[in-house]
Amino acid sequence: MGGPAHAVDEGSRTATVLLDHFSVVGVFRLLGKVLGYGGAAVIIGTSAGEWALNDVYITPEGNFKILYSKAAIEKNLVMNDSTWAGRTVGPAFRIRGNIPSISRTSGISGGRLEGLRRHPRLPQSAGERKGWLGKYQKQIIVKMDSYFSWATGAPSYEKIFERLHIPTDNALAPDDARVTLGHELFHVVQAEYYGIAGMSNPMNSWWLEATADYAGHVAAWPAPLAGLDYGCGPTYLTYPLSTKGRITGPGWSDRATNTSPPDG
Amino acid sequence: MDRGMNFRGMFEAVAGDTALVPPERSLAAFLGSRGGMETLYREFAAWMIFARGGFLSKYPLATFSGATDRDVAGARSTLTLGSGREITRAFELPEGYAAQLWAIRLQKAARGKSGSREPVLVKVNEKTSGMVVDVFVVPSGQRTLSSAAPVKSLFTEDSSALVKAGVGTSSACSPPTGTSARGTRR
Numbered sequence: 001m002g003g004p005a006h007a008v009d010e011g012s013r014t015a016t017v018l019l020d021h022f023s024v025v026g027v028f029r030l031l032g033k034v035l036g037y038g039g040a041a042v043i044i045g046t047s048a049g050e051w052a053l054n055d056v057y058i059t060p061e062g063n064f065k066i067l068y069s070k071a072a073i074e075k076n077l078v079m080n081d082s083t084w085a086g087r088t089v090g091p092a093f094r095i096r097g098n099i100p101s102i103s104r105t106s107g108i109s110g111g112r113l114e115g116l117r118r119h120p121r122l123p124q125s126a127g128e129r130k131g132w133l134g135k136y137q138k139q140i141i142v143k144m145d146s147y148f149s150w151a152t153g154a155p156s157y158e159k160i161f162e163r164l165h166i167p168t169d170n171a172l173a174p175d176d177a178r179v180t181l182g183h184e185l186f187h188v189v190q191a192e193y194y195g196i197a198g199m200s201n202p203m204n205s206w207w208l209e210a211t212a213d214y215a216g217h218v219a220a221w222p223a224p225l226a227g228l229d230y231g232c233g234p235t236y237l238t239y240p241l242s243t244k245g246r247i248t249g250p251g252w253s254d255r256a257t258n259t260s261p262p263d264g
Numbered sequence: 265m266d267r268g269m270n271f272r273g274m275f276e277a278v279a280g281d282t283a284l285v286p287p288e289r290s291l292a293a294f295l296g297s298r299g300g301m302e303t304l305y306r307e308f309a310a311w312m313i314f315a316r317g318g319f320l321s322k323y324p325l326a327t328f329s330g331a332t333d334r335d336v337a338g339a340r341s342t343l344t345l346g347s348g349r350e351i352t353r354a355f356e357l358p359e360g361y362a363a364q365l366w367a368i369r370l371q372k373a374a375r376g377k378s379g380s381r382e383p384v385l386v387k388v389n390e391k392t393s394g395m396v397v398d399v400f401v402v403p404s405g406q407r408t409l410s411s412a413a414p415v416k417s418l419f420t421e422d423s424s425a426l427v428k429a430g431v432g433t434s435s436a437c438s439p440p441t442g443t444s445a446r447g448t449r450r
Contacts, residue, residue, distance in 0.1 A: 193279035207287035229319035240360030
């Protein structure tokens with residue numbers, strides 16, 4: 001499930017919506033969606049003050065700041081769809097519960113990425129980073145179901161503000177969540193080397209995604225996670241190394257020509 | 265990484281390349297003293313296709329009847345041993361490290377002995393710079409190889425190799441017996 005939930009009462013021509021994060025983009029998208037119900041009078045019936053502000057969870061090590069909506073999870077009456085119904089523990093709580101172990105095993109507070117963490121050019125995610133006003137705490141911000149997730153429909157690393165955007169449906173499966181977190185965290189690491197310009201340069205895309213995939217499945221964890229081959233279709237090798245994205249369909253192999261007549 | 269290389273070292277070498285060059289060029293420079301990018305790519309491609317844990321091992325190498333859309337091989341041919349026939353193929357690969365598989369099923373002649381291994385001549389007539397032809401022999405009924413190493417590699421124009429391969433009893437959708445020529449291009 002991505003984005004806010006809504007409920008429509010056709011009888012009273014009232015739409016009730018839940019914004020799990022406050023976002024202008026989210027509001028406009030949502031209004032557009034709701035207004036699509038025949039121009040009914042729309043009342044955003046949820047208390048904006050309650051819903052607009054994100055809940056915040058900071059991991060004990062101080063390395064992650066997770067922005068999510070606790071109320072969005074608890075109010076099953078408005079989150080009453082097939083994804084959420086019947087869950088005694090909401091997805092964000094599952095994430096919250098996993099975060100300490102994820103942060104440990106991802107190497108943020110120990111583990112195989114420890115060496116990277118200590119690199120002077122990297123943000124010391126559990127602690128200090130040197131700025132022109134002195135040392136300061138660097139936290140990695142994770143936003144659950146933010147407008148960014150909504151726009152992209154996928155877990156993303158946001159280059160400008162260096163935040164991770166994770167849809168809750170991605171977080172439902174622990175292994176998926178780990179792969180996602182390791183992958184997106186490695187984008188944070190990469191950004192320290194490449195900067196915004198380098199991260200945005202299409203020339204680097206395949207390399208940034210490939211190494212993030214490797215980090216998410218292998219380097220970030222004590223034991224590799226399955227799924228590194230998810231994008232490999234049978235024609236994978238017929239594309240140049242710098243090709244980015246899933247390769248599952250026919251490719252360059254179609255262009256080869258067999259000059260022999262059929263034999264036998 | 266299975267070759268003992270360090271992920272961090274590799275990443276930093278490429279990311280730290282101050283010249284604004286494509287990462288594949290920085291990677292090639294980093295791997296230059298570690299076996300070379302061309303060699304490592306060929307090994308990677310062979311592992312992907314023929315190793316038990318290779319990412320493409322879930323797909324058939326080549327299907328000789330029926331749908332071929334899941335085949336790793338971009339082309340498939342059948343050669344009758346002892347027939348004196350010659351089959352040729354022109355590989356067209358994009359620049360920038362790519363590989364393609366040509367699966368050749370060997371079948372016995374009408375009066376041939378099954379189970380015998382017969383010589384097959386593989387020859388490169390002409391080629392463009394950077395292309396290498398690796399020859400693999402996949403026994404009948406097998407999909408993967410215990411060692412994903414080529415039996416022969418052809419690097420130059422007019423080079424050839426005599427490969428001994430057995431006669432197989434391939435059937436539709438089963439892994440073919442025969443030689444698989446794989447061309448890689450950097």
